[in-house]
Amino acid sequence: EPTLDDLARDILRRNDRGGYTVPTGGLYPFQWNWDSAFVALGFAEFDRNRAWQEIESLVSAQWEDGMIPHIVFHQHDAGYFPGPEVWNTGRTPPTSGITQPPVLASVVRQLWEQEGADPSHPRMRALYAACLKSHRWFHTYRDPLGNGLVMVTHNWETGRDNSSEWDHALDRIDTSGVGSYQRRDTGHVDAAMRPTQREYDRYVAILQFGRSSGWDHRVIADQGPFRMIDVGMSMMLLRANRDLLALAEAIGDEAAADELRGRVALSEQGMDWLWNEEVGAFCSRDVITGESSGLVTNASFLAFYAGVGTPAQRQRLLDALERMGRSAQYLLPSLEAGSRDYDHRRYWRGPIWLVVSYMVARGLAEQGQADWAERIRADSTRLIIRSGFYESFSPETGEGSGGGDFSWTAAMWLAWCG
Numbered sequence: 001e002p003t004l005d006d007l008a009r010d011i012l013r014r015n016d017r018g019g020y021t022v023p024t025g026g027l028y029p030f031q032w033n034w035d036s037a038f039v040a041l042g043f044a045e046f047d048r049n050r051a052w053q054e055i056e057s058l059v060s061a062q063w064e065d066g067m068i069p070h071i072v073f074h075q076h077d078a079g080y081f082p083g084p085e086v087w088n089t090g091r092t093p094p095t096s097g098i099t100q101p102p103v104l105a106s107v108v109r110q111l112w113e114q115e116g117a118d119p120s121h122p123r124m125r126a127l128y129a130a131c132l133k134s135h136r137w138f139h140t141y142r143d144p145l146g147n148g149l150v151m152v153t154h155n156w157e158t159g160r161d162n163s164s165e166w167d168h169a170l171d172r173i174d175t176s177g178v179g180s181y182q183r184r185d186t187g188h189v190d191a192a193m194r195p196t197q198r199e200y201d202r203y204v205a206i207l208q209f210g211r212s213s214g215w216d217h218r219v220i221a222d223q224g225p226f227r228m229i230d231v232g233m234s235m236m237l238l239r240a241n242r243d244l245l246a247l248a249e250a251i252g253d254e255a256a257a258d259e260l261r262g263r264v265a266l267s268e269q270g271m272d273w274l275w276n277e278e279v280g281a282f283c284s285r286d287v288i289t290g291e292s293s294g295l296v297t298n299a300s301f302l303a304f305y306a307g308v309g310t311p312a313q314r315q316r317l318l319d320a321l322e323r324m325g326r327s328a329q330y331l332l333p334s335l336e337a338g339s340r341d342y343d344h345r346r347y348w349r350g351p352i353w354l355v356v357s358y359m360v361a362r363g364l365a366e367q368g369q370a371d372w373a374e375r376i377r378a379d380s381t382r383l384i385i386r387s388g389f390y391e392s393f394s395p396e397t398g399e400g401s402g403g404g405d406f407s408w409t410a411a412m413w414l415a416w417c418g
């Protein structure tokens, strides 16, 4: 009888395409940015070299301006839309034209500390430089308000693709020029678990705007049709800046350390722009209209991971967690039950993603909320024992949803909840 540890390692090996890992065969047949970061934490439990290699292969596709793309198309695969010819970024290897949540620096710090935190560690030093460049890209292109928060220009950048947070902004997207295309995702998994056709048309329209600008991120940031401050990425970049600062200090890169201290302080102050007093949570907010989503999502709780919030704000977040803990069988749902368009099976409108749960639990443990951290960890363990290594899970029934044999879920078992 193979153990769950055996099965998790086996998933990572089978999803390995030679130095990088696909999130899952079929549905996501290329390398994805934040998936690879979490996958490295899984490999780190049994193959140190392979863990570093996962990140190095992602970073090898970094753009000259510093952006680390959200997908790297190392090999051809016709089973995915939108493929490299649709993005048309002109890169080798081909990549998408947008980025994804910046969790890399945090993972690099973890891997490095696991190996004794030697400041001369060559692989850490090379990745430190790449992360610094990528963070500067965010600071240059994605901070339109100058308050240290992160603007996204496509909902796919958030990694929480189909969250209801983006609905109002997507409603305004003009799809008249989209033309016809063939979706591939619904050929791999049940359409009830995926975005609707109406939503997909909007995703494609935003992509087409970027492509028509020649992927000029200055133009996209100034005029793009979708511009939101994402609470998730804002929290993750703040955390990643703290982790990168620790590396800068260890290396003795004083100039970068000063710069990063400034960025951390700016974001700590700036986060209040996302606080929604009515709902008692940090919420994503539209740059164009100023509207707050007013939704409590799993990303709202990344405030603990980022180390922000007044005592009163944190108490209100814990109240929300308490409510969610009462209404769900399992924590931590991606959207609070009862919110508009909540659906326990549909992509990012209810299901649980263990990578977000992991970051939230880490933050809670660090901020003196060990009981909540343990509840989230124990629920995550139960989900895998009940259903296996799915992409996501219903908070109501614990059933798996989305893709199966999912790399980052296997990684979270090995590195965290198993």
Ligand code: DGY
Pocket: 070, 081, 082, 156, 161, 185
């Ligand atoms: C997809 O194709 O749904 C991916 O999540 C985009 O990154």
